[in-house]
Amino acid sequence: MIEFKNVRKVYEDGTEAIKGIDLKIPEGKLVALIGPSGCGKTTTMKMINKLIGLTSGTITINGRDISEEDEVELRRSIGYVIQRIGLLPHMTIEENISLTPRLKGWKKEKYESRVEELMNLVGLEPGIYRKKYPLELSGGQQQRVGVIRALAAEPPIILMDEPFSALDPISREQLQDELKHIQNSIHKTIVFVTHDIDEALKIADVIAVMRDGKIEQISTPRELISSPANEFVRSFIGEHRLNVSKKEFLVADIMDDASIFPEFEAAEYETIPHDATLSEAAGMFVSKQPDKLVVMKGGSQVGSVSRSDILKAVASESRREAQSQ
Ligand SMILES: Nc1ncnc2c1ncn2[C@@H]1O[C@H](COP(=O)(O)OP(=O)(O)OP(=O)(O)O)[C@@H](O)[C@H]1O
Ligand SMILES: [Mg+2]
Structure with missing residues (x-):
C-alpha cells in the first residue's frame, strides 16, 4: 500500500x-x-x-x-x-x-x-x-x-x-x-x-x-x-x-437465484459481488474463462450467473441503449 x-x-x-x-x-x-x-x-x-x-x-x-x-x-x-x-x-x-x-x-x-x-x-x-x-x-x-x-x-x-x-x-x-x-x-x-x-x-x-x-x-x-x-x-x-449509469443492469438483476437453483458447488467457481455491473461480469468471463460465477452478498452465495446469461443480457442491454439514443 x-x-x-x-x-x-x-x-x-x-x-x-x-x-x-x-x-x-x-x-x-x-x-x-x-x-x-x-x-x-x-x-x-x-x-x-x-x-x-x-x-x-x-x-x-x-x-x-x-x-x-x-x-x-x-x-x-x-x-x-x-x-x-x-x-x-x-x-x-x-x-x-x-x-x-x-x-x-x-x-x-x-x-x-x-x-x-x-x-x-x-x-x-x-x-x-x-x-x-x-x-x-x-x-x-x-x-x-x-x-x-x-x-x-x-x-x-x-x-x-x-x-x-x-x-x-x-x-x-x-x-x-x-x-x-x-x-x-x-x-x-x-x-x-x-x-x-x-x-x-x-x-x-x-x-x-x-x-x-x-x-x-x-x-x-x-x-x-x-x-x-x-x-x-x-x-x-x-x-x-x-x-x-443508473440504468445499467447489475448481476443481481439477471442471476439464477440460489433459493430456486440451489444445487451448485460454490467452492468450484469464481465469485462476483451481487452489485457488480454486467460489464464487470462480462470482463470476468473474458479474463478468467469460467463457465459460471457464484454471486455473493454479505458473505453468502445468493445465486449464480452463466456465460450465456451474460451474453444474452449484454445483447439486450446494447439493444436498449441503441433504442434510447
Ligand atoms: N516546477 C514547477 N514550478 C512551479 N509550479 C509548478 C511546477 N510544476 C507544476 N507547477 C504548478 O503546480 C500546480 C499543479 O501542477 P501539476 O502539473 O501537478 O498539475 P496537473 O493536475 O498534472 O495538470 P495537467 O492536467 O495540466 O497535467 C499547477 O498550478 C502548476 O502550475
Ligand atoms: Mg499533469
Whole structure:
C-alpha cells in the first residue's frame, strides 16, 4: 500500500500545488487520479517515485517512509509510463522493453522470453517488431511498447501519467481494454493520472477526484456515480453519465437465484459481488474463462450467473441503449 499523510508541496516560486492530502492506494488496485488541469495530479504522482520532493507530510510504501529510500533503487521498483512514450530511439523495441530487466541483471533467456510474452500480450507480433526501432512504429504501437516496458521488470508499482491521451480514440480504447485485461492477471498497484472521466470510470478500481491541490472524493467508480460528494464532483462526472449509469443492469438483476437453483458447488467457481455491473461480469468471463460465477452478498452465495446469461443480457442491454439514443 502507498499512503500519503498530510502531504504538501510548495514549489520554489511559492505555488502551493498540493495542500495537505491524505490518500491510501491499496496494493493490487488501479487508482485513477483525476481532475482539471493544474489541480496537482502529476505532482502527486511524481512525489511517489521522488521525481518531485515533498514539502511536508510523509509518503510510505508498505510502511516504509520513501524519504529514507535510495532514489535509484526506488525507481527501479516503480514502473513509469508518460504521455509522450519516452522510448529510446537508438534502441530496438526488444532492447527498450528489456532495459530495466537487463539493468537488474536478469539472464538473457529470462528477459528474452519476458519480452516475447509481453509483446504478445498487447498484440505486437515479436517476429515482426522485435528488431524494429521506435520511429518505425505507429504512435499507438509505440505507446503499447511504453506500457509493457513499464511492466517488464515486474515492478510492484506502476505510475502512468496520461499514458493514452495522445492517441486516437480507437487506439485509446484498445489500450484501455488491454490494460484492464493485463491488470486482471497481474494485479499491480497502478496509479493512473487522467483528466478523462470515461477513461477513469472504465479502468479504475478506485477514483480520486482532485481540485486545486486537494482531494474532493475517493471512491469506487460506482459509488462516485451513485453518490458524488459535492457539486464539483457531480459536474465533473457530468449529468448524462449520472443518469445513464443508473440504468445499467447489475448481476443481481439477471442471476439464477440460489433459493430456486440451489444445487451448485460454490467452492468450484469464481465469485462476483451481487452489485457488480454486467460489464464487470462480462470482463470476468473474458479474463478468467469460467463457465459460471457464484454471486455473493454479505458473505453468502445468493445465486449464480452463466456465460450465456451474460451474453444474452449484454445483447439486450446494447439493444436498449441503441433504442434510447
Ligand atoms: N516546477 C514547477 N514550478 C512551479 N509550479 C509548478 C511546477 N510544476 C507544476 N507547477 C504548478 O503546480 C500546480 C499543479 O501542477 P501539476 O502539473 O501537478 O498539475 P496537473 O493536475 O498534472 O495538470 P495537467 O492536467 O495540466 O497535467 C499547477 O498550478 C502548476 O502550475
Ligand atoms: Mg499533469
